[in-house]
Amino acid sequence: MENLRHFGRQTAGGRIMKPRRWQIWLLLLVVIGLVGFDKPDHGKRATYLWQADLIVSERQSVLSFLQEQSVQVLYLNIDPKVSAQDYKTFAAEASKSGVEVYALGGEPEWALSKYKGQISAFVDWVREYNESAQPAERFAGIHVNVQPYLLPEWETSRDDLLRQWTGNADYTATEAKAALLKTSADLPAWYDGMKLPDAKDETVVSWMLKQFDTVTNMAYRNTAEGDNGIVSLVTDELAEADRLEKPVLIAVNINKSDEGKHVSFYNKGAKSMERELERLPGLLGQHASFAGIAVHDYASWSGRVRLESASKPIAGPIKATYVWEADTAVRERKEIIDFAKSNNVNLLYVRLDLERPFADYRPLVADASAAGIEVHAMGGHPQWALAKSKERIMKLVRYVRQYNEEAGDGEKMRGIHLDIEPYVMPLWQSNRDSILKQWMDNIQAFAEAAKQSGDLQTSVDLAFWLDGTSVPGEPDLPFSKWMIGQLDHVTVMAFRNYAEGPGGIADIVRDELGFADELGKQIIVSVEMKESHEGESVSFFHKGKAEMNRQLEIAEGLLKQHASFRGFAVHAYDYWKEGKE
Structure with a gap:
């Protein structure tokens, strides 16, 4: 023809x-x-x-x-x-x-x-x-x-x-x-x-x-x-x-x-x-x-x-944690899986070293999959918000896509999670709009690249206070709402050690959950177990695991009215594992 x-x-x-x-x-x-x-x-x-x-x-x-x-x-x-x-x-x-x-x-x-x-x-x-x-x-x-x-x-x-x-x-x-x-x-x-x-x-x-x-x-x-x-x-x-x-x-x-x-x-x-x-x-x-x-x-x-359809594979509430060191993920895979099972964790954000061969990660992912636990590849750095770092994000996406192409059915990673916090850079104070625009471009490129695989979920960590920051040129559009709209889920870093009351976990994530309800997206609420010097209310480090679990139970009761609320993440595996009872 x-x-x-x-x-x-x-x-x-x-x-x-x-x-x-x-x-x-x-x-x-x-x-x-x-x-x-x-x-x-x-x-x-x-x-x-x-x-x-x-x-x-x-x-x-x-x-x-x-x-x-x-x-x-x-x-x-x-x-x-x-x-x-x-x-x-x-x-x-x-x-x-x-x-x-x-x-x-x-x-x-x-x-x-x-x-x-x-x-x-x-x-x-x-x-x-x-x-x-x-x-x-x-x-x-x-x-x-x-x-x-x-x-x-x-x-x-x-x-x-x-x-x-x-x-x-x-x-x-x-x-x-x-x-x-x-x-x-x-x-x-x-x-x-x-x-x-x-x-x-x-x-x-x-x-x-x-x-x-x-x-x-x-x-x-x-x-x-x-x-x-x-x-x-x-x-x-x-x-x-x-x-x-x-x-x-x-x-x-x-x-x-x-x-x-x-x-x-x-x-x-x-x-x-x-x-x-x-x-x-x-x-x-x-x-x-x-x-x-x-x-x-x-x-x-x-x-x-x-x-x-791929964004809700976990039937019940999500409980996630972060594994920040690739060496830890490889060396301690059995300990990680045992810890996850004993604490009802069903989602692991695992930071990857892209210099390692795919074979290093397959045992952890296979063991997690057999236990009903998803593994999402993780990467990030404050500079990943800048245009010059877009290729680093693309490199992570390509690595995970190729890993999945070569992996067996029980060895595949289910998503990619980014931790990008540009507000810790001095440039944030002097040129915030420029950083936000570059960050947005990088996130759009990330979501687009991940979609080419068809089944990779996309997510990011997001500071709760970014709901008060507007998208450049759109004063009525909160940056948090824009970000939530781009991805399958957002993990809101609600770093507080109490659930109720002004400034508590439920209070500071209210806007994000409202945005996600409207957009048909999902929110995971993250809490901190690492020792913090930013204030006594930021982390459960001093209060311990039992009190954290009690407060999360209270927070769940306050948040479950939102269709977008999917569960909690605890930062991070190392600190949680070593935390006081």
Whole structure:
């Protein structure tokens, strides 16, 4: 198959004989008389798969995910590197699962008249494919994603660009219908009110609804309600679709976005997205045109679901501790496991020496896994907040990913934990915003790199008082909330030796737990067992293990109302082991 971007107009069987106009109208009248405007199923779900090669390399994973998420419509990109036979195999299996597959195509340039040939090549390919396929293997239709506002002409000659785009859109719909294909198209939510240049009484939205069988409204917001929420964005479009009796799917985004924190569910996560989407049928169900929801796109959605599914492997409350020396982890593995079992520890943060061979860590991880204890690799330094240290973080991620690739099932590390405390550096006092920005960039790079593995949990230590520090340039966004949103869990260093009252453990983590509740994330509360010279209330060093356990029990009672609260961590194994009773 040639590259579709360079196809000219081709047909396999000569000129297509189109039905006469009176025949079309007669057929339409019969159909309308029989069924009327069928109110769409409000439960329909769709998603986009741009990486078409996944239907070859990960076919069963894709199909399983679609079934798990109740997806009934898949917009599948047409990629010249994927064979027609691979599309047929996938479409047939998707059909058995009740999934309709639409051929997905589009570039911003498809809005320009000179690129009409690419549209023709796309439609021709789908038509010829369907003619050669069995019924279960065929595409139900085409779905086009054309965003002319990404072209420079949008700013310099918008009316002319709109004329070219509407001409191409009309051509797309006409050609597809002649090929007996259903037609579907994406439409940004902010088009409402925009008029066609040569038809001042016709809006772009109304015109698009008339051209295509279905429109997918890209309402890229991460809240259902509110002045800037999904519902407020789509109300006018749905009202117009009601009038025209056309079905509309509401699309949301879970891809990483640089257009603003409100545009995507990427940072909030799949569970948060699910909660908001579950509200939409109740909020929009009065519109006959509301046909369901589309999620953009499969790769990000499935990645977030996998990460969040892997983020709660421990069924009960978490109790964690830190092993700071790699030598200790290697030499004292049996003592560490025995200590963990006797103190109900089910999560170990283990600092790695990356110069050691993988084989050094496998016995500890295997023994821990057999005992129901997770091991998360740990690393960190105050300077890891700086841009110049990003590579050190990446080196740790690469080490753990490669370790896991070579490890057996019972020897794999389940996550990576960073301890980065830049506020101990003198530079923190003189250039805090610069450090925060670099720190944020490093954390985003860390989370992104860890996601490539698919099953590595990400977490960091966080000082409780950072909830009073704002993200640079966003005075209303606490740094702690931003950090919590990036990762699977955050371990809040609530270094106090009493649970109740002002300044106690429960009091100083209240904001972090509230943020995590809102974001659908997890919080572990960490306490100190090391001797401290920062004040008598900071550590349990003098009070001992029994009193620490008593206070943690009290704190648990105060914190368990928060869905985000997962348990406690004790800093650290060496100090806890040697602490007084």
